Amino acid sequence: MPLQNKISRAQRLQIGGCDADELAETYGTPLICYDEAMIRDNCRRYMASFARGGNRVAYAGKAFLCLAMCQIVAEEGLHLDVVSGGELYTALQAGFPAEKIYFHGNNKSHAELTMAVAAGVGCIVVDNVYEYQHLKEIAVQNARPVDILLRVAVGVNAETHPYIMTGHLDSKFGLSIGSQELDSLVADALKAPSLSLLGFHSHIGSQIADLNAFASAVDALCVCVRRYLSLHRWSPQELNLGGGLAVPNTAEDERVSIEELCLVLSETAQLHSDALNIAPRLTVEPGRSIVGPAGTTLYRVGAIKRTSTGRCFVNVDGGMADNPRVALYQARYTCSVADRADEPGSFIYTIAGKACESGDILVWDHPLPAVQSGDILAVHTTGAYTYSMAGNYNRLPRPAVVLAKAGQARVIIARESYSDLTRLDCSL
Numbered sequence: 001m002p003l004q005n006k007i008s009r010a011q012r013l014q015i016g017g018c019d020a021d022e023l024a025e026t027y028g029t030p031l032i033c034y035d036e037a038m039i040r041d042n043c044r045r046y047m048a049s050f051a052r053g054g055n056r057v058a059y060a061g062k063a064f065l066c067l068a069m070c071q072i073v074a075e076e077g078l079h080l081d082v083v084s085g086g087e088l089y090t091a092l093q094a095g096f097p098a099e100k101i102y103f104h105g106n107n108k109s110h111a112e113l114t115m116a117v118a119a120g121v122g123c124i125v126v127d128n129v130y131e132y133q134h135l136k137e138i139a140v141q142n143a144r145p146v147d148i149l150l151r152v153a154v155g156v157n158a159e160t161h162p163y164i165m166t167g168h169l170d171s172k173f174g175l176s177i178g179s180q181e182l183d184s185l186v187a188d189a190l191k192a193p194s195l196s197l198l199g200f201h202s203h204i205g206s207q208i209a210d211l212n213a214f215a216s217a218v219d220a221l222c223v224c225v226r227r228y229l230s231l232h233r234w235s236p237q238e239l240n241l242g243g244g245l246a247v248p249n250t251a252e253d254e255r256v257s258i259e260e261l262c263l264v265l266s267e268t269a270q271l272h273s274d275a276l277n278i279a280p281r282l283t284v285e286p287g288r289s290i291v292g293p294a295g296t297t298l299y300r301v302g303a304i305k306r307t308s309t310g311r312c313f314v315n316v317d318g319g320m321a322d323n324p325r326v327a328l329y330q331a332r333y334t335c336s337v338a339d340r341a342d343e344p345g346s347f348i349y350t351i352a353g354k355a356c357e358s359g360d361i362l363v364w365d366h367p368l369p370a371v372q373s374g375d376i377l378a379v380h381t382t383g384a385y386t387y388s389m390a391g392n393y394n395r396l397p398r399p400a401v402v403l404a405k406a407g408q409a410r411v412i413i414a415r416e417s418y419s420d421l422t423r424l425d426c427s428l
């Protein structure tokens with residue numbers, strides 16, 4: 001997986017064949033730029049290494065979703081994982097086939113479940129008993145049984161930031177493996193005429209580079225399968241193994257390829273399937289590893305300030321509002337000056353956002369060539385969980401998003417305007 005976009009011979013940063021400075025000039029800053037070919041290539045690598053024999057790849061829309069992204073995912077033949085009524089609405093507006101959608105979430109509302117069933121969503125991943133009961137009632141109105149998976153907290157503590165760990169038993173997500181609750185839901189779902197239990201889902205967290213953790217999650221899920229096979233003589237049609245592959249954001253970060261992950265997941269599952277004499281379809285749900293490396297955020301440098309302690313702050317025109325990941329879970333990034341991207345970093349700078357928070361720092365202590373006000377600063381590998389987590393803190397409008405390919409760029413999300421900021425406000 002390339003850590004950052006191509007640097008041309010002229011030492012100017014290129015994104016999807018477009019000059020980064022020119023993109024910033026044309027579309028303004030902050031600007032999130034995606035390399036379309038890289039997104040498609042990542043989709044194809046997952047499909048080539050995992051989607052054989054009926055297995056599926058579902059793109060996790062929470063990493064980045066908009067109409068164009070849904071269209072790319074559909075064109076590349078992936079399924080889609082959505083996690084809210086808003087994501088579902090986006091997918092449907094884009095014409096994404098409802099039957100290829102998985103609907104996730106740990107607190108889906110009655111309205112969201114009703115919307116999903118009415119739309120004919122392919123599979124609802126049930127997180128808890130409360131949701132299960134609601135869904136069972138809603139599904140009675142449906143012409144055919146609603147396909148469900150039960151989300152299981154498999155008790156695997158993968159090494160990642162605690163805020164993006166989800167497979168541990170103390171997690172807010174899913175039903176604990178081996179619990180009475182899970183036993184009762186399986187028993188009930190197997191009898192419920194309005195529901196069709198396809199199998200189980202597990203997702204142990206995000207930004208994980210430990211292949212053993214992924215293998216352990218499959219092992220645990222298969223312990224669960226063995227239990228219900230012996231209790232009910234029932235074997236699942238599907239095991240959904242979640243997403244979570246890490247993206248290297250800095251040179252020190254560990255690298256695990258899409259192919260390595262897919263091999264470990266499919267081989268581990270195959271061993272269990274052979275031992276249990278079952279043949280479930282497998283699904284993976286990558287988000288970050290599809291869009292993360294393909295995104296670069298361009299900012300314009302404003303004030304440059306050296307403190308009396310010697311730290312030099314380069315202030316840019318965005319920050320935690322368009323990329324809350326640093327403030328939220330200490331994400332680390334690399335950056336470069338767009339028009340001299342491979343010049344040696346002779347100076348150490350801290351890149352500060354413009355929000356009124358001391359914690360609004362995008363990159364700490366990064367080597368760069370001498371930076372000047374007006375330069376375009378590129379923060380790399382910002383394609384996942386940035387725009388999708390962006391907000392309007394300090395009433396900062398959200399940036400535009402462009403998709404670049406073969407030297408051509410097009411806007412896929414327009415820049416918010418000041419009037420957008422007051423659009424929903426009501427005067428006294």
Ligand SMILES: Cc1ncc(COP(=O)(O)O)c(C=O)c1O
Pocket residue numbers: 060062063081104203205206207242243244245285286287288289384
């Ligand atoms: C249920 C589920 N599936 C898939 C993903 C995607 O994870 P990642 O973007 O790390 O691949 C997430 C992310 O949190 C998730 O909650």
